Amino acid sequence: IEASIPSESRQVWQKFGVKEFGGKDEFQQEFIRHVETTLARSIYNCDDLAAYQAASQAIRDRLIIAWNKTQQKHTTKDQKRVYYLSLEFLMGRAMDNAMLNAGIKDITKAGVADLGFKIEDLLEQEPDAALGNGGLGRLAACFIDSIASTNYPGWGYGLRYQYGIFKQRIVDGYQVESPDYWLTFSNPWEIPRYEIQIDVMFYGYTRKYTNDDGKVVHVWEGGEQVQAVAYDVPVPGYGTETTNNLRLWASKPTREFDFEKFNAGDYESSVRESQKAETISAVLYPNDNFYSGKELRLKQQYFWVAASLNDIIRRFKKTHRPWKEFPDQVAIQLNDTHPTLAVVELQRILVDMEGVEWDDAWKIVTNTFGYTNHTVLPEALEKWPVPLFQNLLPRHMEIIYDINLFFLQQVEKLFPKERELLARVSIIEESSPQQVRMAYLAIIGSHKVNGVAELHSELIKTTIFKDFVTIYGPDKFMNVTNGITPRRWLHQANPKLSDLIASKVGSYDFLKDLNLLKKIEPFAHDPKFQDEWVAIKKFNKARLAAHIKQYNGFDINIDALFDVQVKRIHEYKRQQMNIFGVIHRYLSIKAMTEKEKKEVTPRVCIFGGKSAPGYYMAKTIIKLINAVSEVVNADADVGDLLKVVFIADYNVSKAEIIIPASDISQHISTAGTEASGTSNMKFVLNGGLILGTVDGANIEITREVGENNIFLFGHLAESVEDLRHKHRFSKVPLDPNLEKVFEAIESGTFGDPNIYNSLVSSVTGSDYYLVSDDFQSYLDAQKLVDQDFKNKDTWVSRSITAVANMGFFSSDRAIDEYAESIWNVEPIAVE
Numbered sequence: 001i002e003a004s005i006p007s008e009s010r011q012v013w014q015k016f017g018v019k020e021f022g023g024k025d026e027f028q029q030e031f032i033r034h035v036e037t038t039l040a041r042s043i044y045n046c047d048d049l050a051a052y053q054a055a056s057q058a059i060r061d062r063l064i065i066a067w068n069k070t071q072q073k074h075t076t077k078d079q080k081r082v083y084y085l086s087l088e089f090l091m092g093r094a095m096d097n098a099m100l101n102a103g104i105k106d107i108t109k110a111g112v113a114d115l116g117f118k119i120e121d122l123l124e125q126e127p128d129a130a131l132g133n134g135g136l137g138r139l140a141a142c143f144i145d146s147i148a149s150t151n152y153p154g155w156g157y158g159l160r161y162q163y164g165i166f167k168q169r170i171v172d173g174y175q176v177e178s179p180d181y182w183l184t185f186s187n188p189w190e191i192p193r194y195e196i197q198i199d200v201m202f203y204g205y206t207r208k209y210t211n212d213d214g215k216v217v218h219v220w221e222g223g224e225q226v227q228a229v230a231y232d233v234p235v236p237g238y239g240t241e242t243t244n245n246l247r248l249w250a251s252k253p254t255r256e257f258d259f260e261k262f263n264a265g266d267y268e269s270s271v272r273e274s275q276k277a278e279t280i281s282a283v284l285y286p287n288d289n290f291y292s293g294k295e296l297r298l299k300q301q302y303f304w305v306a307a308s309l310n311d312i313i314r315r316f317k318k319t320h321r322p323w324k325e326f327p328d329q330v331a332i333q334l335n336d337t338h339p340t341l342a343v344v345e346l347q348r349i350l351v352d353m354e355g356v357e358w359d360d361a362w363k364i365v366t367n368t369f370g371y372t373n374h375t376v377l378p379e380a381l382e383k384w385p386v387p388l389f390q391n392l393l394p395r396h397m398e399i400i401y402d403i404n405l406f407f408l409q410q411v412e413k414l415f416p417k418e419r420e421l422l423a424r425v426s427i428i429e430e431s432s433p434q435q436v437r438m439a440y441l442a443i444i445g446s447h448k449v450n451g452v453a454e455l456h457s458e459l460i461k462t463t464i465f466k467d468f469v470t471i472y473g474p475d476k477f478m479n480v481t482n483g484i485t486p487r488r489w490l491h492q493a494n495p496k497l498s499d500l501i502a503s504k505v506g507s508y509d510f511l512k513d514l515n516l517l518k519k520i521e522p523f524a525h526d527p528k529f530q531d532e533w534v535a536i537k538k539f540n541k542a543r544l545a546a547h548i549k550q551y552n553g554f555d556i557n558i559d560a561l562f563d564v565q566v567k568r569i570h571e572y573k574r575q576q577m578n579i580f581g582v583i584h585r586y587l588s589i590k591a592m593t594e595k596e597k598k599e600v601t602p603r604v605c606i607f608g609g610k611s612a613p614g615y616y617m618a619k620t621i622i623k624l625i626n627a628v629s630e631v632v633n634a635d636a637d638v639g640d641l642l643k644v645v646f647i648a649d650y651n652v653s654k655a656e657i658i659i660p661a662s663d664i665s666q667h668i669s670t671a672g673t674e675a676s677g678t679s680n681m682k683f684v685l686n687g688g689l690i691l692g693t694v695d696g697a698n699i700e701i702t703r704e705v706g707e708n709n710i711f712l713f714g715h716l717a718e719s720v721e722d723l724r725h726k727h728r729f730s731k732v733p734l735d736p737n738l739e740k741v742f743e744a745i746e747s748g749t750f751g752d753p754n755i756y757n758s759l760v761s762s763v764t765g766s767d768y769y770l771v772s773d774d775f776q777s778y779l780d781a782q783k784l785v786d787q788d789f790k791n792k793d794t795w796v797s798r799s800i801t802a803v804a805n806m807g808f809f810s811s812d813r814a815i816d817e818y819a820e821s822i823w824n825v826e827p828i829a830v831e
């Protein structure tokens, strides 16, 4: 690499090159220096917040040193890199993760203790970086942790939202949203790169002309221009120097100023116009698994894609390679269809700006991209209205028409006269208005398409993308089962369990090679190991109980079975079935004699999750859970046998407390609807068992841990279509137990029954999510859970055995699979 410093000056640089702090003393020195200079505070006014900021500045310095080394190494090695494009990165907090990955937690803990602080209090000061909705965004966060931890040269690209996912409060049982302005106290984990500014255009018009060589040249004159400014977030790998980069873009006004308005004396409105630019990256759309066709969202997508590609191409151009080698240097993974415009943008840059022939350009494009699909739910598939698209991105629309034309010609050749096939696979849906089908564009523009669990990857091949399997053959479609990072989801969230496992494995190597968990299996029946295992679960349950006491204001019995369902609230995830089950349990207990009650396994039913602000049915489910909670918890007949808790504002930090405390967690989506799920993996890794449907990654978890160590129930995906058909064309009788539940709701047991009308009639009507069909099977499985929980010895050995067999679900394994079969990138060691 060319250095910007002349060779005669480099000696001075080398003499004073910064070093990472080593021991506790050096950390403390750095800490105090940051308190007194960076924060301009002192011994007289250093509170927990200031201490958190100073400590994180010291740690940040370390990360930046490692980051610099890594980037230099990657640049000199000049190997292929991967870029993970995701509109969501649900990172959570950074400080604990940074300390653990860098192996400096003990030093900092002791260091701040001497200075008068508790590390736990400092960690609590950090707001979550909640730049995502749920599983899709958290997967991206686990993936970039794994890419760094396994030494792959890879960057994440996303948006730097000023407002992350909204904060949820429960008022009178209802969800109330408030904005999450997470940047109030500045963010020590980002490095603003004000010098990296990229212009992005919107609107305007296109024209074409023939140049002197007789070539047709397309020109896009934009109508609006904004600037993308880079913010870099270092991503430290675990137990390695490799520190990768997550580059997040913020929109800023360009320095161009509307002088016409200015001169006309309308200074204020000209300032206002330019300020509007900042709204592009201001807020995360709060929908999970749901498409809402807002223009600003499409603007976000193009803004982010254009800035990222510009950046990637600038880096590529520095190597002076010919364009055809671009896919040998660059792999880009599309996290769902949100970044699909990148396909069109790269084609546009190559053809319009760089003069590459269309066919050559298209080869480069398709060899560069891979597309991950995360859902088969029709309401989540992106389709942009052509008029909206055309207006915002006129040149891109033309290019899409051309991509579509060439694609359909190719199909026509392969399958002559199959006109219906052509209509079915066209990127343009012939509705009114016409729509751009983004998933089809992503498939056509990529060399590999993958689903996120085995069942899901099969389903996309046989349902929504069936025709494309016919066209391209089956090899283009593959599976990469999701994974989770054991660093955050075991070591950080459950340090005691991690320590206990390390004592048997002989080291913490399992955090890098999760298959080593196998080594604890021989201890599944070892009484001493079991006791320690149980004590840790109890400790984690007490930690959660303290949280519930603080935020919900009541006590729960930590010897009760903790039954947890935490995830976004969605009809397909069926929290309604869970709460109907709770009501059934409540009614059963109410009908019991004192003697019968003695046989009941005490339970605490814990719920958590956000509803999209505009999702009426999901909000009604939240209201019902809270109404049931209020009635049940106050009922003296029930006492400790049943408690219902709704934990407000479920987020990554809360997950770290909730997940290690569960005995049973519920993953009960209608079969075929949950593409994978990833919290299922987190719960089992923390010693909880699953009550679940035969859906998503539950199936592979069963295969790995053994079917005796999971509670499965319900209809299979293959029966779902028939069952729905039956509901549509005949009157299917309601499950009798469910009927009693509905009677209780309708009689006002949980307040005004009218509130729940639509929820109840969604089941008594077409029951699209098959709640009634699965209800008896669900109750049977719950009964088994109650019985089995009483047998403490078997329960704990099942828990240990399950954990021992979770190696497959490390996101390191998932990343290796992507690297090997989609990206073709190799790891690079950084000394």
Ligand code: OX2
Binding pocket: 134, 135, 136, 139, 288, 289, 290, 336, 374, 375, 380, 452, 482, 674, 675, 676, 677, 678, 696
């Ligand atoms: C989620 C899926 O619903 C979930 O099943 C999966 O585990 C996760 O993505 C990660 O793959 N939005 N969120 C998802 O899909 C979409 C679309």
